[in-house]
Amino acid sequence: MDRQEYFEDAGFLSRAAWRDRHNIRAGNREWFQLAFDLNSILMKIISAAMRSNPGFNWDVQAVASRLLMRTAVSFQAVIKLSELGMLSPARTLVRTIVEDSFxxxxxxxxxxxxxxxxxxxxxxxxxxxxxxxxxxxxxENHDGIAEFKEAVSKMQKEKKIDWKAEAINGELWRQYLNYMRLSDDSVHTSALSLDRHLSRNDEGTCWSLKFQKGDDDEITATLHRAVLATVPIGIVVTNVLEDVQNNGSLRALCDRFQKLPDGRNI
Structure with a gap:
């Protein structure tokens, strides 16, 4: 099916939105370049991991490699969504990366x-x-319901992971504030996430609905939080895999990261 021309007709699926991604990238050139460079390092780590023999399914090397693969896919999606100015889905995935970091x-x-x-x-x-x-x-298969009930009765009662406890008792406990903010800002159906589609005048006396792309400062903040959460994951995985070269590349990238603006507060 052909892509519709105007944003007003098809939103982020329109040709206008697709063309405008070049302007969005130009408005945050250094951040997008940093993000693409980080992704290149992640893919090098993944390629090295795939060439190695991580051992048993639940060995720490195998788990760390799969965790980085999950993170890399989310990070790549954050970049593509940010190019289109799609703040909420991009930040939803950033929150996923923060959880990966815990x-x-x-x-x-x-x-x-x-x-x-x-x-x-x-x-x-x-x-x-x-x-x-x-x-x-x-x-649906009532003939097998007895067997199904028996199998369920034998399942052990286990616990769900409490990521708040894991976060605040870990090295990245400061990231839990970003985790909460991203949850309220984008992940959950909340007053704040709904407020993104509300435009008020300067006096606050009237409002209107809005459906638009994120601005440069919001894109900056999104990419900043994504990189902030992704780099520690890469460092941990390279430590576990003893990947000295890519570990050094990540640490060098951190110097560039610290010199860039962090955007509007989320």
Whole structure:
């Protein structure tokens, strides 16, 4: 299906939005360049990890490699969404990366503990889903319901990971404030996330609805928080994988990062 021409007709799917991504990148040239350079380093780490033999599925090297792959995909999506000025979905993914960073911090200091919690949470989620299916009578194959109930009864009761506890007891505890702000700003249906589509006059006496791209300062803030969360993950993973070269590249990139503006407060 052809892309519609004007933003008013198709929003971020319009040709106008697609063309304007060049202007958005130009307005934050240094930040986008830094983000692309960081992504190149991440992909080098991933390529090196894929060539190595990480061992067992739940060995710390294997978990760290997969965590970085998850982070890299989210980070790449943040860049593409930011190019279009799509603040809410970009920041939703930044919050995902912040959560990844809490996991990375634990892999660096206490890998056995967080890996065990990841396994137990997987069991917790499966049991909660199975309980929901039974409690809401969503089981379609009634011939096998007895076997399904028996299997559910044998599932162990595990705990969900408390990422707040993991964060505030870890090396990246300061990031938990960004985690909360991003949750309110974009992830959840909240007064603040709805307020993005409200425009007030300077006196605050009247308002109107708005549906538009983020401005340069908002894009700056989004990319800043994305890089801020992603770099520590890369450093942890290169430490775990003993990837000295890419670890050095990440630390060199940090010098550039610290010299750039951080944008409007989220």
């Amino acid at each position: 996991c990375a911090a634990k892999l660096d200091k206490n890998p056995g503990d967080i890996i065990e919690k990841l396994i137990k949470e997987s069991n917790f989620v499966r049991k909660k889903q199975a309980d929901f299916i039974l409690n809401r009578s969503l089981f």
